[in-house]
Amino acid sequence: xxxxxxxxxxxxxxxxxxxxxxxxxxxxxxxxxxxxxxxxxxxxxxxxxxxxxxxxxxxxxxxxxxxxxxxxxxxxxxxxxxxxxxxxxxxxxxxxxxxxxxxxxxxxxxxxxxxxxxxxxxxxxxxxxxxxxxxxxxxxxxxxxxxxxxxxxxxxxxxxxxxxxxxxxxxxxxxxxxxxxxxxxxxxxxxxxxxxxxxxxxxxxxxxxxxxxxxxxxxxxxxxxxxxxxxxxxxxxxxxxxxxxxxxxxxxxxxxxxxxxxxxxxxxxxxxxxxxxxxxxxxxxxxxxxxxxxxxxxxxxxxxxxxxxxxxxxxxxxxxxxxxxxxxxxxxxxxxxxxxxxxxxxxxxxxxxxxxxxxxxxxxxxxxxxxxxxxxxxxxxxxxxxxxxxxxxxxxxxxxxxxxxxxxxxxxxxxxxxxxxxxxxxxxxxxxxxxxxxxxxxxxxxxxxxxxxxxxxxxxxxxxxxxxxxxxxxxxxxxxxxxxxxxxxxxxxxxxxxxxxxxxxxxxxxxxxxxxxxxxxxxxxxxxxxxxxxxxxxxxxxxxxxxxxxxxxxxxxxxxxxxxxxxxxxxxxxxxxxxxxxxxxxxxxxxxxxxxxxxxxxxxxxxxxxxxxxxxxxxxxxxxxxxxxxxxxxxxxxxxxxxxxxxxxxxxxxxxxxxxxxxxxxxxxxxxxxxxxxxxxxxxxxxxxxxxxxxxxxxxxxxxxxxxxxxxxxxxxxxxxxxxxxxxxxxxxxxxxxxxxxxxxxxxxxxxxx
Ligand SMILES: *[C@@H]1O[C@H](CO)[C@@H](O)[C@H](O)[C@H]1NC(C)=O
Ligand SMILES: *[C@@H]1O[C@H](CO)[C@@H](O)[C@H](O)[C@H]1NC(C)=O
Ligand SMILES: *[C@@H]1O[C@H](CO)[C@@H](O)[C@H](O)[C@H]1NC(C)=O
Numbered sequence: 001x002x003x004x005x006x007x008x009x010x011x012x013x014x015x016x017x018x019x020x021x022x023x024x025x026x027x028x029x030x031x032x033x034x035x036x037x038x039x040x041x042x043x044x045x046x047x048x049x050x051x052x053x054x055x056x057x058x059x060x061x062x063x064x065x066x067x068x069x070x071x072x073x074x075x076x077x078x079x080x081x082x083x084x085x086x087x088x089x090x091x092x093x094x095x096x097x098x099x100x101x102x103x104x105x106x107x108x109x110x111x112x113x114x115x116x117x118x119x120x121x122x123x124x125x126x127x128x129x130x131x132x133x134x135x136x137x138x139x140x141x142x143x144x145x146x147x148x149x150x151x152x153x154x155x156x157x158x159x160x161x162x163x164x165x166x167x168x169x170x171x172x173x174x175x176x177x178x179x180x181x182x183x184x185x186x187x188x189x190x191x192x193x194x195x196x197x198x199x200x201x202x203x204x205x206x207x208x209x210x211x212x213x214x215x216x217x218x219x220x221x222x223x224x225x226x227x228x229x230x231x232x233x234x235x236x237x238x239x240x241x242x243x244x245x246x247x248x249x250x251x252x253x254x255x256x257x258x259x260x261x262x263x264x265x266x267x268x269x270x271x272x273x274x275x276x277x278x279x280x281x282x283x284x285x286x287x288x289x290x291x292x293x294x295x296x297x298x299x300x301x302x303x304x305x306x307x308x309x310x311x312x313x314x315x316x317x318x319x320x321x322x323x324x325x326x327x328x329x330x331x332x333x334x335x336x337x338x339x340x341x342x343x344x345x346x347x348x349x350x351x352x353x354x355x356x357x358x359x360x361x362x363x364x365x366x367x368x369x370x371x372x373x374x375x376x377x378x379x380x381x382x383x384x385x386x387x388x389x390x391x392x393x394x395x396x397x398x399x400x401x402x403x404x405x406x407x408x409x410x411x412x413x414x415x416x417x418x419x420x421x422x423x424x425x426x427x428x429x430x431x432x433x434x435x436x437x438x439x440x441x442x443x444x445x446x447x448x449x450x451x452x453x454x455x456x457x458x459x460x461x462x463x464x465x466x467x468x469x470x471x472x473x474x475x476x477x478x479x480x481x482x483x484x485x486x487x488x489x490x491x492x493x494x495x496x497x498x499x500x501x502x503x504x505x506x507x508x509x510x511x512x513x514x515x516x517x518x519x520x521x522x523x524x525x526x527x528x529x530x531x532x533x534x535x536x537x538x539x540x541x542x543x544x545x546x547x548x549x550x551x552x553x554x555x556x557x558x559x560x561x562x563x564x565x566x567x568x569x570x571x572x573x574x575x576x577x578x579x580x581x582x583x584x585x586x587x588x589x590x591x592x593x594x595x596x597x598x599x600x601x602x603x604x605x606x607x608x609x610x611x612x613x614x615x616x617x618x619x620x621x622x623x624x625x626x627x628x629x630x631x632x633x634x635x636x637x638x639x640x641x642x643x644x645x646x647x648x649x650x651x652x653x654x655x656x657x658x659x660x661x662x663x664x665x666x667x668x669x670x671x672x673x674x675x676x677x678x679x680x681x682x683x684x685x686x687x688x689x690x691x692x693x694x695x696x697x698x699x700x701x702x703x704x705x706x707x708x709x710x711x712x713x714x715x716x717x718x719x720x721x722x723x724x725x726x727x728x729x730x731x732x733x734x735x736x737x738x739x740x741x742x743x744x745x746x747x748x749x750x751x752x753x754x
Contacts, residue, residue, distance in 0.1 A: 204287065221258055233722060404435065444485075463503070654735075
């Protein structure tokens with residue numbers, strides 16, 4: 001009897017644990033198999049095509065029901081068994097609670113908080129970006145299954161980091177269009193999964209377009225009219241969005257707050273309908289930033305109440321047809337169907353097994369740590385003095401307002417992290433530490449705490465200063481006024497360096513670049529590390545690099561300018577190209593020719609790599625479309641329109657040896673740039689990143705790396721009218737200091753025949 005009873009109890013507990021293990025399952029969003037009135041309706045039939053199901057559902061909805069589905073907080077339709085849905089969730093670098101669709105608590109107290117995107121971008125490792133996307137979408141699905149998360153995530157932010165002062169630059173993958181586009185493609189793939197038409201979660205590339213100013217000198221993003229040339233749109237601002245839609249197959253694009261050339265981006269049919277839908281073939285929905293909609297044009301979903309409040313009225317007054325409303329619903333309902341939201345019980349579907357055990361698990365947290373190790377950039381290493389040695393540097397002074405931070409490390413658009421390792425905790429695993437903040441916070445407005453910091457530096461075998469910025473200095477709605485370290489930080493660093501007995505190492509946390517020329521030039525500062533905002537275990541990653549357990553391989557995804565760069569550079573001037581007559585310097589490594597502190601792509605290693613080109617073509621023929629060029633024109637001095645070339649998969653393949661000539665293993669990022677022929681006109685960038693590959697090479701070993709460069713996409717330049725052209729003649733491919741010349745020649749049928 002007793003044993004039978006205990007068996008019962010045990011069974012009960014197993015049952016309880018199984019239920020618990022799957023999370024507190026919430027009721028299905030729609031098409032509940034227990035609901036006999038709806039489960040057999042065609043829109044619930046998994047066996048039918050999604051387009052049929054969407055049309056069936058739209059046919060059943062009344063106008064007022066339809067209208068209430070067009071806003072982020074979409075109402076339910078109880079008579080059809082459809083629950084309400086909050087479209088707005090965020091997952092920029094981990095599941096976030098910035099959007100109202102996702103809430104932490106109870107079984108889901110936190111989620112893995114990866115480094116801020118600018119840090120992860122610095123890894124230049126596309127498979128890492130995809131792996132992070134997979135982990136984030138696992139955790140998002142787990143939270144959805146538990147009833148506390150959404151399935152539509154308004155991430156990533158792929159705007160170009162155009163101006164170093166931008167408060168949201170931290171959220172982006174940097175200043176280069178191809179880097180930003182490649183990041184978008186891989187992160188989106190990781191989030192959305194690769195199961196054909198099905199979506200794991202729906203991602204969103206934002207903010208389209210030319211949005212990279214929050215609040216500068218009295219100009220804010222809601223009122224800013226970005227004057228952008230067709231040339232800059234085509235070869236800078238559009239590039240990441242086009243790649244995100246065409247190659248990443250993203251489920252959604254968000255339009256931005258600002259205007260472009262006098263028209264709000266969310267109300268511009270040319271941008272939204274012609275570009276995103278007709279040219280790039282977006283298979284998904286377009287959403288407004290919250291709440292940037294005044295008028296419904298080609299938009300499908302409004303973050304904010306506007307569409308819900310005014311659409312029905314607009315239809316009644318004949319300003320909008322019900323057909324327009326249906327068109328928007330096709331786009332949003334299709335995404336919900338692709339997510340499986342109309343397939344009944346979520347727990348019996350793909351990803352239905354994901355629950356609390358899949359959030360913050362050791363594998364996920366290890367990837368967050370690994371991402372930080374891969375993204376941290378070694379800017380300076382005189383001597384070399386790094387890595388430090390736990391044998392020789394037994395006591396380390398750890399100084400600075402960012403030396404014991406946690407939330408600072410996860411930047412903005414974050415959630416609640418699983419836990420943290422602060423810098424002082426990370427360093428404490430390698431050495432005895434003497435901790436002195438030196439300043440109360442990053443504003444560092446007085447020197448009251450300098451004394452004990454100098455004493456600590458004087459006593460220790462080595463000094464590590466953890467300085468930089470946080471969200472009080474650079475943030476959404478807050479652009480910086482200048483590029484220098486805030487307050488008395490510079491003073492503290494210099495004084496501590498003078499007082500230090502051992503080597504002084506400067507570690508910076510920041511999203512944007514900081515002008516630390518003083519530290520670069522100070523011979524008492526032996527090493528400098530940029531950690532960006534390195535995520536929940538950033539302190540462990542910093543320590544692993546400082547003490548040599550990891551060899552740094554990150555490269556800067558943006559140019560570090562001296563403060564003087566800003567002299568004649570209104571943030572409101574969108575032009576990428578310099579203007580000599582206006583004394584305007586131009587922007588990013590592609591166009592700016594003046595002095596820099598560290599160039600785009602800068603990053604040192606504890607070892608040394610050498611490149612040699614094993615093989616590469618010297619001449620590439622570009623077949624022209626017969627319709628346009630059936631005579632034997634001499635094209636050698638021209639730049640032919642990309643639309644006139646038979647591009648196909650036409651590409652150049654380089655074989656490059658990467659040799660590790662040092663004595664420790666390391667990873668190396670091969671950055672491949674190309675420069676068009678001179679006379680590519682004023683159109684062309686001085687150089688452009690066309691490919692990058694990350695490789696691990698053991699000490700004294702070498703690896704052969706294959707680099708493919710798509711000719712039409714990557715060797716083309718854009719003329720003043722915004723037309724993409726391939727300049728004929730000699731292009732120079734740069735890999736580090738190795739250069740290779742390749743000549744492009746157009747061929748027509750006529751020439752081939754003669
Ligand atoms: C051949 O090309 C030249 C130069 O572009 C052009 O002026 C001429 O009209 C073309 N001839 C034909 C038959 O297309
Ligand atoms: C084409 O024009 C270039 C520059 O004008 C000249 O150097 C080259 O010889 C010409 N090629 C042919 C095949 O006429
Ligand atoms: C890129 O990141 C992935 C995931 O962390 C890792 O497995 C791989 O080794 C990295 N590649 C290189 C060359 O470091």
